[in-house]
Amino acid sequence: AQKVTQAQTEISVVEKEDVTLDCVYETRDTTYYLFWYKQPPSGELVFLIRRNSFDEQNEISGRYSWNFQKSTSSFNFTITASQVVDSAVYFCASTGTASKLTFGTGTRLQVTL
């Protein structure tokens, strides 16, 4: 069974600040996948990134970057120079061999001017 913990319930930052969203996962599977999704106020769930368990290479996509560390079972997400449009709920999720997604409780990010 998978478990995903997002300890930060809500984060508020001022535009242009950097912000890191934490994600800690638990799994007994040797092969697993980790994901981040964004849910803006419109409610739609937007896929951001997938990482598999045998690829610890960090990834950068524009202002977004992800840090995957198996040693600490963490898959953290950083937004650089945040913008108001980044305001949303962000979910970390994982899946193992059963291919069923387990979601964390989400972190609500509020970016203000």
Added chain:
Amino acid sequence: SAVISQKPSRDICQRGTSLTIQCQVDSQVTMMFWYRQQPGQSLTLIATANQGSEATYESGFVIDKFPISRPNLTFSTLTVSNMSPEDSSIYLCSVGREPTYEQYFGPGTRLTVT
């Protein structure tokens, strides 16, 4: 990715009635799932919709309450039966592709039960 549509986008229903939600995908997919998101909460998997066989339900969800159909590889329905106010949620379908297990979500159906 895939283009996923859901109908209806929202509905307000009376207690004791049933609502059927449709999920249509623009391409054939092997995996389809149904999730519930209660107000202010995370997503919880209801069931995996299996093409040609009965859906696989997660703990806490039963077929009598949430019957699911999946007649082909591009379409599925979820029925919320004998609704109560506690069923007020967003219901989302998703599709997954092997071998990466990425899942893409439909826009959701916002259900309010009065």
